[in-house]
Amino acid sequence: MIEAGDEARRTAAHAARASFGRLVSLLAAANGDIAGAEDAVGGALEQALRTWPSAGVPANPEGWLLTVARNRQRDVWKSAANRTRSDRDLGEVPVPLDDLDPEDIGDRRLGLMFACAHPAIDPAVRTLLMLQAVLGFTTADIAAAYGQTPAAVAKRLVRAKHRIRETGIPFSIPDRPAAPARMQAVLEAVYGCFAIAWHDADGRSHQEPDSMAGEALYLAEILAELLEAEAEAWSLAALIAFSLSRAAARSGPFIPLEEQDPQRWDQGLIRTGEAYLRRAGMLGGPPGRFQLEAAMQAVHSARVHGAGVDWAALKTLAQALVVVAPSLGSRIALAAIIGRVDGAEAGLLILDALPPEAGRLAAFHATRGDLLARCGRIEEASQAFTLAAEREKDPAAARHLRLRSRG
Amino acid sequence: MRYMLLLHYPEMGTDVIGEEAIAAGQAAFASYAAALQAAGALIAAEVLKPSQATTTITHQDGVPRIQDGPFADTKEQLGGVFIIEAAHLDAAMDWAAKAPSAQWGAVEIRPVATHTVAGVWTP
Secondary structure: OOOOOHHHHHHHHHHHHHHHHHHHHHHHHHHHHHHHHHHHHHHHHHHHHHHHHHOOOOOHHHHHHHHHHHHHHHHHHHHHHHHHHHHHHHHHHHOOOOOOOOOOOOHHHHHHHHHOOOOOOOOHHHHOOOOOOOOOHHHHHHHHHHOOOHHHHHHHHHHHHHHHHOOOOOOOOOOOHHHHHHHHHHHHHHHEEEEEEEEHHHHOOOOOOOOHHHHHHHHHHHHHHHHHOOOOHHHHHHHHHHOOOOHHOOOOOOOHHHHHHHHHHHHHHHHHHHHHHHHHOOOOOOOOOHHHHHHHHHHHHHHHOOOOOOOOHHHHHHHHHHHHHHOHHHHHHHHHHHHHOHHHHHHHHHHOOOOOOHHHOOHHHHHHHHHHHHHOHHHHHHHHHHHHHHHOOOOOHHHHHHHHHHH | OOOEEEEEEOOOOHHHHHHHHHHHHHHHHHHHHHHHHHHOOEEEEEEOOOOHOOOOEEEOOOOOEEOOOOOOOOEEEEEEEEEEOOOHHHHHHHHHOOOOOHHEEEEEEEEEOOOOOOOEOOO
């Protein structure tokens, strides 16, 4: 339950994260030093917590934070310069941030996101970088969500930030023709934030302060607002909103999407998802991967309005998805839908045509088990569900699969 | 920022690829250097003689050891370097992608840490 106090805390947490990302992107863009910017902004936020309760919140809190952070960074530079330069040079310490106007901070987080998802950065670390630099999650938070040790996560983050600074990765929006591919990398990294947060969420409301899944939606919304005319950015925000709407239905034992009670879904988030998807649709152009995935989620979410699942629409979308973003996952999803529209045998034919590595995926065996059961091949279905349960990482889903393997 | 582009590629002599391909490669490098120069990005460029001409010196137990051939005897060899000025890695990557030898080898982009001006190290 969300109470008034929670609402206030959530607003405060959001505001702090928003300020953190905006200020870090501004400071880091000046010299490429994300770690230094995070330290300076973190220090300024601490100072605010100490002084604001007694001195009062300044009229322009972000401007105040920028000024304090900039002074802290300047002190660091001066002491670094102290170690390497002779005294007579000290007056010439360059202060690249002096021309920043605390009254007009603007929003350069998009540039920071493009730096985090730069092709010269290991794809596996891009999402971690965004969680930290744009949203201000601590190394410990991220390590917990990823199921890794804080030391291992810290090592990867430090290395990536060092690399951004040393190689001169820009904090800007790339020019065409590189832009589409670079944007795809940013979208994927934001989607990665959501995927990992979702795995961690375990039925917690996205409205809880500090819910990482909720912040991933917020990140996708920032990206969509900054990229405005980009249908895939709005579609990604829609996809995350639809998925989050079912967070409450995920608490307790695993229930497959089709069997979930739509009354347990968050109607506000479904409306948000629908609005974002409409916006993406109005931008025109051929639908991309996220638009198709969000549209498929919208079809499922339509049950909240009392409609049944429109399997024919799902089939069209899934077929398009296989063309736009061919992956084992999208082909397995298509097989499941074909199995409902054209009969279980038709679905099994698609699964049989997949390359052997599909057998490593839980979804392959779970879908196969379901289609076999629909054909009345109970023994084979049971074996498939056992294989699926062995490969499923989510404990609740694995329990559900083991139950089905017993028929 | 200052970057060095290191051009690595398999060494192929005239006997393998023919006079015509060599001439085409030289023409491509001429226009590449001209484009860098016109953009104000070119600081220096060197194309190296084949690695057969390399002599390598190492010290072993304080005694210089002279080796006939390159330090690393690999299929791809360092064939040339371009030192360029670029605003950031994206700009350096654009230039690296345009290097003619990127068609038949690898181009490594290394930021320069320090360089000399009239014999004095300058950041």
